[in-house]
Amino acid sequence: MARNKAFDPEEKLEKARDLFWEKGYNATSMQDLCEEMKLNRASIYDTYGDKYALFQQCLQNYAKEKLFDYKQCCEKVSPLSAIDSIIRRAVHNRKEGKSCLMVKTSFELASMDEGIRHIVQEQARQSISVLQELLEKAQKMNEIPAEKDPATLAQFLYASFSSIWLMDVLFGDKAMLDSMADHILYSIRH
Amino acid sequence: MARNKAFDPEEKLEKARDLFWEKGYNATSMQDLCEEMKLNRASIYDTYGDKYALFQQCLQNYAKEKLFDYKQCCEKVSPLSAIDSIIRRAVHNRKEGKSCLMVKTSFELASMDEGIRHIVQEQARQSISVLQELLEKAQKMNEIPAEKDPATLAQFLYASFSSIWLMDVLFGDKAMLDSMADHILYSIRH
DNA sequence: AATATTTTGGAACATTCATTCTATTATTCT
DNA sequence: AGAATAATAGAATGAATGTTCCAAAATATT
Numbered sequence: 001m002a003r004n005k006a007f008d009p010e011e012k013l014e015k016a017r018d019l020f021w022e023k024g025y026n027a028t029s030m031q032d033l034c035e036e037m038k039l040n041r042a043s044i045y046d047t048y049g050d051k052y053a054l055f056q057q058c059l060q061n062y063a064k065e066k067l068f069d070y071k072q073c074c075e076k077v078s079p080l081s082a083i084d085s086i087i088r089r090a091v092h093n094r095k096e097g098k099s100c101l102m103v104k105t106s107f108e109l110a111s112m113d114e115g116i117r118h119i120v121q122e123q124a125r126q127s128i129s130v131l132q133e134l135l136e137k138a139q140k141m142n143e144i145p146a147e148k149d150p151a152t153l154a155q156f157l158y159a160s161f162s163s164i165w166l167m168d169v170l171f172g173d174k175a176m177l178d179s180m181a182d183h184i185l186y187s188i189r190h
Numbered sequence: 191m192a193r194n195k196a197f198d199p200e201e202k203l204e205k206a207r208d209l210f211w212e213k214g215y216n217a218t219s220m221q222d223l224c225e226e227m228k229l230n231r232a233s234i235y236d237t238y239g240d241k242y243a244l245f246q247q248c249l250q251n252y253a254k255e256k257l258f259d260y261k262q263c264c265e266k267v268s269p270l271s272a273i274d275s276i277i278r279r280a281v282h283n284r285k286e287g288k289s290c291l292m293v294k295t296s297f298e299l300a301s302m303d304e305g306i307r308h309i310v311q312e313q314a315r316q317s318i319s320v321l322q323e324l325l326e327k328a329q330k331m332n333e334i335p336a337e338k339d340p341a342t343l344a345q346f347l348y349a350s351f352s353s354i355w356l357m358d359v360l361f362g363d364k365a366m367l368d369s370m371a372d373h374i375l376y377s378i379r380h
Numbered sequence: 381a382a383t384a385t386t387t388t389g390g391a392a393c394a395t396t397c398a399t400t401c402t403a404t405t406a407t408t409c410t
Numbered sequence: 411a412g413a414a415t416a417a418t419a420g421a422a423t424g425a426a427t428g429t430t431c432c433a434a435a436a437t438a439t440t
Contacts, residue, residue: 007387022301024297024298026217027216029428041430042386042388042389042430042431050429051428099297104297104298107294107355108294108297112212117359117360120360124361149369152370153373155357155366156353156374159356162352163349163350165297166296166349169296169307170296170314171314179345180342180345180349182342183377184346186377187376187377190380197417219396219397220398221398229417230419231398231400231420232419233417233418236416236417240398
């Protein structure tokens with residue numbers, strides 16, 4: 001009896017995510033979103049709720065995708081080379097000044113908005129936990145020194161994404177990012 | 191013949207800066223600013239120009255103060271301990287989840303707004319240059335290994351502030367920040 | 381064909397926003 | 411005292427905002 005949804009909510013969500021990603025939450029208007037998603041206002045409110053709810057879903061979508069990325073890198077034989085490729089891939093896949101939605105959101109909203117902070121925190125915890133597992137394995141295989149603390153290193157590595165994205169936004173110089181990545185990776189091995 | 195200004199523009203500018211610092215540019219309204227600065231709208235527009243111009247002046251003010259902070263640390267005898275205190279001081283003086291105005295602004299505005307990016311870039315260049323000088327001195331005094339590249343280390347150190355503030359916003363755990371600072375400083379010496 | 385539901389376009393609403401303006405009061409200098 | 415400027419209060423403006431609503435068009439199922 002009923003008409004089917006003509007659009008794929010997941011696909012449209014990614015459009016919204018990309019726009020938030022580029023402009024930030026506050027600087028993105030519903031008007032912008034309608035145009036970018038090529039959806040009517042009513043359809044958006046119907047499917048996702050209000051702007052805030054839509055943004056939360058974008059964050060979750062992003063978090064899921066990022067974590068999937070990480071786990072893919074874990075399939076390498078050596079845990080150290082898994083860590084290496086997680087960092088290198090971030091630099092390699094960067095899109096001109098778009099940095100990372102999680103990092104951007106952390107600085108724009110997380111300090112003021114508890115709901116957003118919770119989502120970003122959770123993603124951070126999961127990422128750090130993946131990194132820590134890799135570091136512990138690497139330590140057992142003598143790929144990194146025994147005296148290092150895997151928890152601290154994992155926190156440092158996760159936080160280093162913020163470093164990389166900052167420099168990308170400011171200078172957009174790939175060679176600079178590469179040498180920073182070199183140093184970051186060197187620092188966990190020595 | 192004329193009445194004198196009853197308020198200190200510099201002092202009021204700092205009030206504005208602190209509010210922008212806390213809430214970010216887009217989330218701060220002129221109404222908020224009037225209340226925080228305890229000034230009339232007209233007085234603000236008269237003294238600083240519009241919201242955007244006011245924000246730029248806040249950024250400049252912040253940049254000047256930060257750079258002064260850095261230079262103060264340089265008076266230490268050992269360049270390495272100067273670097274140490276620059277990092278430690280940042281962690282020690284942090285204000286509950288307020289992170290750093292420069293880093294926040296970089297992620298909120300710098301990728302979209304060329305004028306803002308220019309200001310933040312300039313401050314970054316100056317900070318990196320101070321750090322690089324210290325690193326070169328440290329290298330000559332054998333405080334850090336000869337094979338390290340001071341330019342890369344300086345970029346890494348500057349970017350590391352972003353790491354520290356990210357983790358501060360997300361977890362607000364001083365011990366975590368301290369151990370991260372330990373690792374960052376260790377990494378430039380080994 | 382008839383019915384049910386989605387999508388769409390766009391009007392409508394209330395709110396907030398940055399900005400400008402006017403009128404009034406206060407203060408300084410001659 | 412009087413002229414000149416500064417500060418204030420608050421109204422006014424116009425644009426943009428998020429959100430709701432309605433009516434028409436489209437499409438699926440019975």
